[in-house]
Amino acid sequence: MWDVARGLVEQMDLIVPTPQGLYCPAGDFHIDPAAPVARAIITHGHGDHARPGSREYWGTDVGFGLLRERLGISAKIHKLRYGEILQFGAAKVSLHPAGHVLGSAQVRIEVDGEVWVVSGDYKREPDPSCAPFEPQKCDVFITESTFALPVYRWPDPSIVAREIFDWWQQCKVDGVCAMLCCYSLGKAQRILAELKIHTDEMVYLHGAMTRLVKLYRDAGVLMLPTDVVTNQPKNFDWKGRLVLAPPGASGTPWVKRFRPLSIGFASGWMRVRGSRRRQAYDRGFVLSDHADWPSLLRTIEETGAKRVLAMHGHTDALVLHLRERGIDAAPLELHHGASPGALNAATEAAAEIAAEAGALDHMSNNASGSTMDQHSELDFSED
Numbered sequence: 001m002w003d004v005a006r007g008l009v010e011q012m013d014l015i016v017p018t019p020q021g022l023y024c025p026a027g028d029f030h031i032d033p034a035a036p037v038a039r040a041i042i043t044h045g046h047g048d049h050a051r052p053g054s055r056e057y058w059g060t061d062v063g064f065g066l067l068r069e070r071l072g073i074s075a076k077i078h079k080l081r082y083g084e085i086l087q088f089g090a091a092k093v094s095l096h097p098a099g100h101v102l103g104s105a106q107v108r109i110e111v112d113g114e115v116w117v118v119s120g121d122y123k124r125e126p127d128p129s130c131a132p133f134e135p136q137k138c139d140v141f142i143t144e145s146t147f148a149l150p151v152y153r154w155p156d157p158s159i160v161a162r163e164i165f166d167w168w169q170q171c172k173v174d175g176v177c178a179m180l181c182c183y184s185l186g187k188a189q190r191i192l193a194e195l196k197i198h199t200d201e202m203v204y205l206h207g208a209m210t211r212l213v214k215l216y217r218d219a220g221v222l223m224l225p226t227d228v229v230t231n232q233p234k235n236f237d238w239k240g241r242l243v244l245a246p247p248g249a250s251g252t253p254w255v256k257r258f259r260p261l262s263i264g265f266a267s268g269w270m271r272v273r274g275s276r277r278r279q280a281y282d283r284g285f286v287l288s289d290h291a292d293w294p295s296l297l298r299t300i301e302e303t304g305a306k307r308v309l310a311m312h313g314h315t316d317a318l319v320l321h322l323r324e325r326g327i328d329a330a331p332l333e334l335h336h337g338a339s340p341g342a343l344n345a346a347t348e349a350a351a352e353i354a355a356e357a358g359a360l361d362h363m364s365n366n367a368s369g370s371t372m373d374q375h376s377e378l379d380f381s382e383d
Contacts, residue, residue, distance in 0.1 A: 014116040027088030043120030044104035063103015065215040098122040099133035101186035116140045124295040128193040141305035146290040146313035154292045161194035172240035177261040179243045184209045189216040192223035206245040
């Protein structure tokens with residue numbers, strides 16, 4: 001057994017769910033806690049994973065700028081290189097690339113020869129804006145399952161980038177502005193990097209994206225040149241221009257300046273036939289920063305894990321499939337307290353699932369002070 005926080009903890013799972021989130025008793029730390037804790041290891045800078053208020057944080061050196069932006073100037077953040085081993089009590093901890101966004105990480109924990117890996121959010125498709133996922137051998141794998149249904153299978157991202165570019169060029173021919181809705185952290189920068197192979201034209205940004213794009217540039221990510229929409233003169237001609245904006249901006253008066261325009265949305269949710277029509281977008285582009293169904297299964301196999309715990313998303317479908325294949329699998333449910341961070345994350349997740357099912361109308365109707373509109377200012381959401 002381990003001496004943790006002046007008490008004795010019987011040997012148990014290396015990671016256990018608590019009201020604050022995932023907790024490692026052997027090392028006395030939490031992973032992506034939903035409420036303030038003493039020691040927090042953060043997988044990446046999205047708002048449902050990096051929340052302010054904890055005493056100390058650990059994250060990757062590559063993602064340090066994003067964590068500082070998210071957690072605030074006063075947060076005590078320790079930087080770790082990918083693969084660097086840190087000792088927390090009886091636990092050896094290291095961070096490894098997750099391929100989700102800049103600086104995203106899996107958390108590897110080893111105690112007495114037993115290895116657990118917490119995936120965080122991840123994807124397996126190539127992405128020029130962040131380091132690729134690196135599979136980690138382990139005994140137990142805790143995986144996300146945002147898109148854990150067989151219908152979710154991503155096309156080659158290079159093909160999607162070409163589709164976005166061709167749509168933009170067609171908008172030039174049609175004499176309309178091309179406004180592409182995408183999440184401000186990760187997706188916007190990925191699109192700017194993917195499009196660089198096709199053009200060197202200027203792209204215009206919603207103000208919520210500017211600081212985050214600069215942080216990617218500071219980290220050495222090559223992207224198209226950008227300028228802020230509000231820097232342009234009042235009589236600026238937006239016809240044929242590409243504008244990137246968070247989804248919540250599409251229903252605000254901010255959009256009027258671009259008319260006539262064509263509105264697109266880049267998201268994994270666009271894989272579901274009918275989502276684009278239900279949300280009244282002119283074009284939908286299937287581009288996600290999460291693993292699709294084949295990638296989830298491939299990753300689990302590559303880890304060699306004898307036991308798999310699934311969280312965040314369609315856990316039941318994944319668990320059932322794995323059990324049918326003879327793998328010890330179960331959902332890992334987190335019962336967060338009613339902290340603002342936990343409530344916001346839960347609301348965002350519910351909104352995404354509702355959108356997939358068609359329960360939400362176009363986000364332009366979402367003008368009643370909802371979480372999605374409130375988050376459009378910084379928009380640390382994801383898909």
